[in-house]
Amino acid sequence: MSKRILLACAGGFSTSMLVEKMKEEVKKRGEDVFIDACSESKITENLPADIIMLGPQMGHIEDEVKDLVNNEVPVTTIDMADYGMMNGEKVLDVALELINNG
């Protein structure tokens, strides 16, 4: 089954930019990964996911999101610099690392 990565921010706008960069990277590597972005209020509707990654501007609700998914999947906040530079490669690495070992 393909792995599912869900990115969430306020409106799902800036995370969708990053999703595009991550998808390019997935294509390059030929991996089977599904990536999507949504607003933080729509996380429940966009489950299941193997990992939830929050934009750094949403880092303050990380604990609430962990509760929301009952700690069943890893929830993490994306690194500020990677987010700002839209570093899809690095964020994808972090996501896969957490799915496999988290």
Add this chain to the structure above:
Amino acid sequence: MGKDGDMKIKIQKFASKIQKNRYVNSISDGLASALPVILGGAIFTLIDTINIPAYQNFLESTNLKALTGIPPAITIELLSLYAVFSIAFNTAKQFKSDGFSSGIVALMSFLIVTPIGILNDDATMALSFQWLGATGLFVAIIIGVFTGRLIPIILEKGLYIKMPKGVLPTIEKSFAALTPAFTAIFIMLVIRGIFEATRFGNVHEFIYSILQVPLTNLGSSWWAYLIIIAAMSVLWFFGIHGTIVVMSVIMPIWASLGLENLAAFRAGEPLPHMIPGGSFFMVYTALGGTGATIGLSLVLLFAKSKRYKVLGKLAIIPGITGINEPVMFGIPIVLNMKLLIPLIVSPIIVSVIAIVATFTGIVPPLRGIGLPLGTPLLVNGFLEGGVRVAILQAVLVVVSVVMYYPFLRSLDRDALRLESESNHSTSSDSASVS
């Protein structure tokens, strides 16, 4: 950094408490869910009222005018009906209960406390639009949250009539399901009865004059507006999405300000509010995103360092549509003392210019359409107030450039120096990596 880090954690906790408060969340999500309907009405208000004689003649002669006026009438003028359902739905969901049945009961509750009249023929019952639009919004919010919370409480605590032994469990269950509706009917009738005995006549009149008018007057003042946008910038400095945190609290007030302007615009009356928060923020203040960072994104395009030039290309298109996370985190602006001043001062300066321009009549007050995030700069200004507003936006973009330029130039110089240093020292390393 350590001190900043502590401060950041404290502020993060505070921000999450506000934003993730279940009641605040219910209201802001509820209003946000009603947004497509409002926007539909707003767009048709524009279509209906474009002030070109030939166009208006065309609408009249083809009878299209009868159609184009319908969407605004049944959306903006009936907004509270959508809002009460949507807010109750979201509140019940926040408390993990059935949203739909809460929404239905809330709609019924809202109608119970709303006056019903008889038309002049002495026979036809009629529901006046008077309290169904923006004027009824606060009652819709209160009833939405109340019923949305009431139903989960009744069901959780088992506060329903217990049947005697021997009655089939299915029957008990179906009666239990009726309890919330009957409780709501009873409470709403009591409220209606009480207010009919007062000088207000109904709960709408009471809430409107005691709560909604004072709060919206406060919320539409220029100093409240400036405090609100400064708070957003400060939160952003700590890396928190200040806009969404503050908006979640201020949304009911900003929404009613915008809707009152929109209703007046539709009726061809003078617009009541000079600073309809939501529209004002999107058109004048959040130029390129919170912090009025459009100037920064433009300056980046001409940066000398490779790092900032790359970022500029990445940031400019989202910036035009009001999304500025790339510059917030890419430069970064977040926790960067060197950009704290323009981050807080630029939005205030552009807003003050826009406020003065509005009060002196250089530009018309905004219509309160409340275009969604993602509507490009200048386009949103034009739709919200016409050509003069778009021209003012262009002027404010220049102001933003002037504000950010000196600060970025020094950052760019540092970055350039770092780049040339690392090129000299690690040229062999990078060669082996690539």
